[in-house]
Amino acid sequence: MIPWEHLDTGPIPGEDTPLRLMRRGEEYSIFIGPTELMGTRVSASETALAALVCARLGDRRRARILIGGLGMGFTLRAALDALGPDAAIVVAELVPAVAEWARGPLARIFAGSLDDPRVDLRVDDVGAQIRLVPGQYDAILLDVDNGPEGLMRAENDRLYGLEGLAQARAALRPGGILGIWSQGPNAAFTTRLKRSGFAVEEERVRAHGRGGRRHVLWLATRPMGGARPTPGISRGRGAADRGRRG
Secondary structure, three states, X not given: OOOOEEEEEEOOOOXXXXXXXXXXXXXXXXXXXXXXXXXXXXXXXXXXXXXXXXXXXXXOOOOEEEEEOOOOOHHHHHHHHHXXXXXXXXXXXXXXXXXXXHHOOOXXXXXXXXXXXXXXXXXXXXXXXXXXXXXXXXXXXXXXXXXXXXXXXXXXXHHHOHHHHHHHHHHEEEXXXXXXXXXXXXXXXXXXXXXXXXXXXXXXXXXXXXXXXXXXXXXXXXXXXXXXXXXXXXXOOOHHHOOOOO
16 A cells, blocks of 8 residues: 655644645645545545535525535535526635645645635635624535544634534625535534524435445524524534544
């Protein structure tokens, strides 16, 4: 078997363990410690996240999308393929090195998608972008860490707690969709989405397209009007909600 080659290291703001960009032949992966976060070999579910959300948006004019996590660009490219020429896509990537890799060793993988005039790449925390202006997005796509169960960065816990979900709901226009990628199911998180005032669909898609394990996508829609978050729910998350990627 061809051994992994370490290409570069990218510090994560506020964290001790950096990201590592690795290559094995024509395959690229990003690791944190011993855990693979993403790779070119397994991308079907990241593509499906954008495809399913954009399909539900239909022919909405001037659609405005926020993508949390640039990664290797699979979600971004799928969104570009699905959206019209008047769309606008903001991509929030926390780690500066990931943005640099997209124009460096991963340029072939990104295939010029960052040069599309519809794309605005911002090196920033996606949570900060969500909080900027209420009601500005038709969709928010989160592919951060490994979903609500597989956090590699404690700060991202806020995205998936009730406070973070309330902020995401406020950032969406009525009828807007919050799409979330996860390595696996989480019944407690599904309940939390519903209690946050979303109409929730849960899709399970193959990691490899036709084979491999199934990843979970939540498609949570902000109703056009009326539905409100359920009051009286604790704002924290218990240890039972946590996990790691297998």
